[in-house]
Amino acid sequence: MKWRFLEEKIFRAVMIIATSLTALILILIIGTVVVKGFKALKLEMIFRLPQGGYYFGREGGILNSIIGSLQLAGGATILAFFFSLPIVFYLNYFSKSKSIWPTLIRFSLDVLWGVPSIVYGAFGFLLMTWFGWTASLLLGIITLALLEIPIMSRAMDEVLKLVPPDLLEASFSLGATKFETAWKVVIRQALPGILTAILIAFGRAIGDAASVLLTAGYTDNITTSLFQPVASLPLAIFFQLGTPYPEVQQRAYAAAIILTLIILLISYLSRRITRRYAKHLVF
Amino acid sequence: MSLIIGRPHISLKNLNVYYGHLQVLKNITLDIPDRQITVIIGPSGCGKTTLLKTLNRLLDSVEGVRVEGRVLVDGEDIYSPGVEVTRIRKKMGLLSQRPQVLPMSIYDNVAYGPRIHGLKNKQQLDQIVERYLRIAGLWDEVKDRLSEPASRLSLGQQQRLCLARGLAVEPEIILGDEPTSALDPQSSQNVEKCLLSLKSQYTVLLVTHILRQARRIADYIVFLYLGEIVEHGPAQEVLNNPRDPRTKAYLSGEIS
Numbered sequence: 001m002k003w004r005f006l007e008e009k010i011f012r013a014v015m016i017i018a019t020s021l022t023a024l025i026l027i028l029i030i031g032t033v034v035v036k037g038f039k040a041l042k043l044e045m046i047f048r049l050p051q052g053g054y055y056f057g058r059e060g061g062i063l064n065s066i067i068g069s070l071q072l073a074g075g076a077t078i079l080a081f082f083f084s085l086p087i088v089f090y091l092n093y094f095s096k097s098k099s100i101w102p103t104l105i106r107f108s109l110d111v112l113w114g115v116p117s118i119v120y121g122a123f124g125f126l127l128m129t130w131f132g133w134t135a136s137l138l139l140g141i142i143t144l145a146l147l148e149i150p151i152m153s154r155a156m157d158e159v160l161k162l163v164p165p166d167l168l169e170a171s172f173s174l175g176a177t178k179f180e181t182a183w184k185v186v187i188r189q190a191l192p193g194i195l196t197a198i199l200i201a202f203g204r205a206i207g208d209a210a211s212v213l214l215t216a217g218y219t220d221n222i223t224t225s226l227f228q229p230v231a232s233l234p235l236a237i238f239f240q241l242g243t244p245y246p247e248v249q250q251r252a253y254a255a256a257i258i259l260t261l262i263i264l265l266i267s268y269l270s271r272r273i274t275r276r277y278a279k280h281l282v283f
Numbered sequence: 284m285s286l287i288i289g290r291p292h293i294s295l296k297n298l299n300v301y302y303g304h305l306q307v308l309k310n311i312t313l314d315i316p317d318r319q320i321t322v323i324i325g326p327s328g329c330g331k332t333t334l335l336k337t338l339n340r341l342l343d344s345v346e347g348v349r350v351e352g353r354v355l356v357d358g359e360d361i362y363s364p365g366v367e368v369t370r371i372r373k374k375m376g377l378l379s380q381r382p383q384v385l386p387m388s389i390y391d392n393v394a395y396g397p398r399i400h401g402l403k404n405k406q407q408l409d410q411i412v413e414r415y416l417r418i419a420g421l422w423d424e425v426k427d428r429l430s431e432p433a434s435r436l437s438l439g440q441q442q443r444l445c446l447a448r449g450l451a452v453e454p455e456i457i458l459g460d461e462p463t464s465a466l467d468p469q470s471s472q473n474v475e476k477c478l479l480s481l482k483s484q485y486t487v488l489l490v491t492h493i494l495r496q497a498r499r500i501a502d503y504i505v506f507l508y509l510g511e512i513v514e515h516g517p518a519q520e521v522l523n524n525p526r527d528p529r530t531k532a533y534l535s536g537e538i539s
């Protein structure tokens with residue numbers, strides 16, 4: 001057999017092995033969580049606060065953590081967006097072509113992307129001790145936003161690079177400024193990618209335990225102020241798994257199922273929205 | 284050399300354009316007549332697109348470009364410091380080689396220009412959209428689907444939409460960079476007809492490599508070769524009695 005055909009076969013095999021291994025591991029993880037948590041998964045988990053005198057809750061639900069996680073990740077995503085958008089506009093449209101800054105900024109963002117989240121948590125904790133704050137929703141949001149900014153902005157950066165230059169010229173030739181072009185044309189064209197970037201960042205934030213551990217605290221109640229501690233699903237899972245009681249551990253897995261479902265729901269919704277806007281795109 | 288009737292709308296004086304070290308336009312001096320169709324012909328790579336982009340300063344955003352000399356529009360040097368680029372561009376509508384619609388509805392494409400220049404009134408916008416879509420000969424085809432994405436139109440329709448969009452900012456000059464090269468013959472004819480009907484009110488500057496198109500619509504011809512103007516003058520004169528041997532060679536298809 002000719003080498004070219006052998007090459008093709010080998011490459012095929014490698015692709016199939018890699019893909020199926022990944023799929024298998026994913027199935028194993030989700031399978032474990034579902035099997036272990038399924039029994040504890042009751043509707044009241046979603047609708048009630050922890051009950052039963054335990055801080056981690058042997059009974060009742062994890063409504064505090066669900067709402068807390070949405071508050072934390074939602075707030076952080078909004079905050080991160082208001083930083084990431086100007087960053088990527090600068091990188092792509094407003095920086096001087098010979099300037100060294102865009103390269104430097106992209107490099108720093110890439111480095112920050114790889115920094116473990118516990119380091120962000122420690123940084124938030126430092127802020128807290130310097131200023132004499134206590135663990136709170138606000139501090140958790142700020143820390144998570146720091147975690148999200150590199151992810152969101154680099155993902156959006158890659159998307160903006162794909163916007164055709166002719167489209168920009170079309171807008172400029174009508175007398176639009178760079179800002180108008182970026183705001184009214186680029187955003188529309190890049191919207192699906194921007195939404196994906198936001199979603200990736202949100203997913204990273206809502207699943208992260210280490211950065212909220214030291215900064216957001218924990219509570220059995222629903223948080224109504226930016227300055228109170230807030231519960232979160234990853235910490236609920238972390239704490240409950242750490243107890244010696246099997247029935248509490250089971251509830252941790254149930255919480256993990258809920259966290260996974262939330263992420264699924266959000267990616268589904270964002271895909272729906274994206275499709276609504278994608279019809280306007282030009283190529 | 285022949286005389287231009289009336290004042291020139293655009294005057295180029297000793298224009299040199301460089302991409303880095305490569306000089307693309309060489310010492311161009313040219314008057315473009317008001318409210319006529321001026322057609323720029325010349326072989327591929329001779330600098331036609333560059334010349335158009337020099338006029339509306341789209342060249343500004345290209346890296347490493349240097350422009351020397353003067354470009355006067357209505358007597359104003361558009362490259363003198365302090366000139367607002369957006370105001371210059373608003374004076375000119377550009378049709379590019381491939382129609383480039385904006386990622387929004389048909390209506391919003393036409394309304395985009397007026398909106399960024401401050402028009403908010405819905406009724407006025409409606410009127411503008413209808414008026415310019417009619418002028419571009421597109422109204423009857425799209426009047427029932429104004430809110431549909433512009434990207435669903437055929438290429439020929441998209442090019443006419445781009446024309447309507449450009450006209451909606453009320454320019455004085457229309458720049459066309461081979462605007463029919465991506466279109467089928469019928470659509471090309473439509474666009475040509477539009478341009479012909481527009482010359483009573485607009486100065487039209489058109490790049491083409493289709494000699495028959497030049498014969499059909501040009502009042503004034505500029506032959507550009509390797510970045511230099513070889514010959515320019517009234518269309519009949521240049522097309523029928525070229526003086527320069529290079530123009531002769533180009534017109535007879537020996538250089539392309």
Ligand SMILES: Nc1ncnc2c1ncn2[C@@H]1O[C@H](COP(=O)(O)OP(=O)(O)OP(=O)(O)O)[C@@H](O)[C@H]1O
Binds near residue numbers: 327330333334345492
């Ligand atoms: N951004 C750029 N950087 C460097 N050189 C460029 C750039 N754009 C164009 N050129 C060069 O400038 C010359 C003129 O290009 P231009 O696009 O103006 O030619 P043209 O006459 O429009 O050609 P065509 O008929 O193929 O469209 C070409 O040699 C081209 O390679």
Ligand SMILES: [Mg+2]
Binds near residue numbers: 331332333460
């Ligand atoms: Mg060209």
